[in-house]
Amino acid sequence: xxxxxxxxxxxxxxxxxxxxxxxxxxxxxxxxxxxxxxxxxxxxxxxxxxxxxxxxxxxxxxxxxxxxxxxxxxxxxxxxxxxxxxxxxxxxxxxxxxxxxxxxxxxxxxxxxxxxxxxxxxxxxxxxxxxxxxxxxxxxxxxxxxxxxxxxxxxxxxxxxxxxxxxxxxxxxxxxxxxxxxxxxxxx
Amino acid sequence: xxxxxxxxxxxxxxxxxxxxxxxxxxxxxxxxxxxxxxxxxxxxxxxxxxxxxxxxxxxxxxxxxxxxxxxxxxxxxxxxxxxxxxxxxxxxxxxxxxxxxxxxxxxxxxxxxxxxxxxxxxxxxxxxxxxxxxxxxxxxxxxxxxxxxxxxxxxxxxxxxxxxxxxxxxxxxxxxxxxxxxxxxxxx
DNA sequence: TAGGCCATGTAACCGGTTACATGATTAG
DNA sequence: CTAATCATGTAACCGGTTACATGGCCTA
Numbered sequence: 531x532x533x534x535x536x537x538x539x540x541x542x543x544x545x546x547x548x549x550x551x552x553x554x555x556x557x558x559x560x561x562x563x564x565x566x567x568x569x570x571x572x573x574x575x576x577x578x579x580x581x582x583x584x585x586x587x588x589x590x591x592x593x594x595x596x597x598x599x600x601x602x603x604x605x606x607x608x609x610x611x612x613x614x615x616x617x618x619x620x621x622x623x624x625x626x627x628x629x630x631x632x633x634x635x636x637x638x639x640x641x642x643x644x645x646x647x648x649x650x651x652x653x654x655x656x657x658x659x660x661x662x663x664x665x666x667x668x669x670x671x672x673x674x675x676x677x678x679x680x681x682x683x684x685x686x687x688x689x690x691x692x693x694x695x696x697x698x699x700x701x702x703x704x705x706x707x708x709x710x711x712x713x714x715x716x717x718x
Numbered sequence: 719x720x721x722x723x724x725x726x727x728x729x730x731x732x733x734x735x736x737x738x739x740x741x742x743x744x745x746x747x748x749x750x751x752x753x754x755x756x757x758x759x760x761x762x763x764x765x766x767x768x769x770x771x772x773x774x775x776x777x778x779x780x781x782x783x784x785x786x787x788x789x790x791x792x793x794x795x796x797x798x799x800x801x802x803x804x805x806x807x808x809x810x811x812x813x814x815x816x817x818x819x820x821x822x823x824x825x826x827x828x829x830x831x832x833x834x835x836x837x838x839x840x841x842x843x844x845x846x847x848x849x850x851x852x853x854x855x856x857x858x859x860x861x862x863x864x865x866x867x868x869x870x871x872x873x874x875x876x877x878x879x880x881x882x883x884x885x886x887x888x889x890x891x892x893x894x895x896x897x898x899x900x901x902x903x904x905x906x
Numbered sequence: 907t908a909g910g911c912c913a914t915g916t917a918a919c920c921g922g923t924t925a926c927a928t929g930a931t932t933a934g
Numbered sequence: 935c936t937a938a939t940c941a942t943g944t945a946a947c948c949g950g951t952t953a954c955a956t957g958g959c960c961t962a
Contacts, residue, residue: 531814532921539817542824549941563817570922572943593931595941614825618814618833620840626719626806628866629727629751634859636730637802645806652808670888671822678816678877685873689866700858720949737913758950760915781959783913911960917953924947933938 533566533574538610541584541602548572548598559663559672562679575600583609634701642701646694650687657683721754721762726798729772729790736760736786747851747860750867763788771797822889830889834882838875845871 540551540560548571555566566574578584583606589597602610630637630645637645657680664676728739728748736759743754754762766772771794777785790798818825818833825833845868852864 531812531817539821542821547941548943559820562811562813564812564922567923568941568943569924569945576943591940594939595928595930597941611824614818614821615829617836618818621815621837622810622812623750624719624752624810625750627809628863629719630802630806631866632747632859632863633727633730633802634862636799641803648805649809670891671820671885674822674881674885674888675816675820677881678819678874681877682870682874686866686870689869693862693865697859697862700862703858735913736915752950755951756913756915757917757952764915779912781912783956783958785913907962909960909962912958914956916955919950919952921950922948924945926944926946928942929940931938931940934936 531563533564533570534578535610535613536560536564536566537571537574537578537600538583538602538606538613539563541600542607542610545599545601547600548575551575557659559668559675578606582606631697634697635703637701639698639701642697646690646697650690653683653687653690657687719751721752721758722766723798723801724748724752724754725759725762725766725788726771726790726794726801727751729788730795730798733787733789735788736763739763745847747856747863766794770794819885822885823891825889827886827889830885834878834885838878841871841875841878845875 536555537551540546540554546554548568552566552568552571554560555564555571575584575586579586579600582603584600584602586598586600589599591597627645627649630642634642660676660679660683664673664680667673668676724743725739728734728742734742736756740754740756740759742748743752743759763772763774767774767788770791772788772790774786774788777787779785815833815837818830822830848864848867848871852861852868855861856864
């Protein structure tokens, strides 16, 4: 999904500013769709307004800079609804942790232990974050999505804790970087 | 991770061609790292060779076009090993399916049902694919990664089957597109 | 005979990130 | 006094994708 659709999705829940949209996409409810930065959000909102899918109004604030509040238009809402109707693309999962795991022998026990510890902490954080959203009594659909995420996090957490010793053993089996048991070119 | 590192990772397992690297990154063991296309792999390999991290040799084939077989050099192997030592970045998970789920009321029961069916099928395919790799008796670390993936797939599959009726009920609660119970601007 | 697989490569494009510019307020 | 937060925006860059060029072999 692109930033344009992300903006429409967030605006369909209520009016906000570009600044808020970025926060939502980085650590809010929308962090599993696109990780957009200012440099992409502001131009996207400008184009969306030029296309008539959103409208904006300026609001002065005491002490703080002016806010530019965007609202979705009927056309915008229709375009977003239409985009929901076409079949969703494959989920994307990319993991540098799994790369380290896959090359555990090359990385060595120290790096693998660090990677497992880091990943475990991140998964726990993610799970706790989803739990806190779920506790705030969001809409039924948001809650459904949160619980899906929690189930996934707990599944991978369980595998990690139950199998970390095995990965450590694999890593210890051939501590490369000091001594390299791999042939220079295996498929020669 | 970028295509450059992907190429080093694959070449560290043995010599291959750009064509094979793409296949590996699209549906092979490396599909959870980067989804690279020819347009990025061939230039990456050329730069890698210019930097002295890989070497290549041409091989003529009867009937088929020539193959350019790349081998990783000691320098290349060292650079890849070094990249494994720095702490892995956060896993990335992006799901258009979850976007549809999050806006189930707006999408309506038909689109939600289609999305669930599609996602279920994709997860099953992914799980079966990982199982077939695991059955081929790969190296211990590859097997560890496969089983991790299988555990994740089975976790989300379980949630999906156990909770799809609830999501369908949410979607049915307000079948938008025909009648729209949402206010034009909620946060006005 | 049409399309898919093998195989390499280039060029145009595009969707994003990073860094910069600006500036007031508030918390440590 | 410094750093962070609020708030908007631009410009340079970059890492990728898409489409194109080329061409023989094999299968339906």
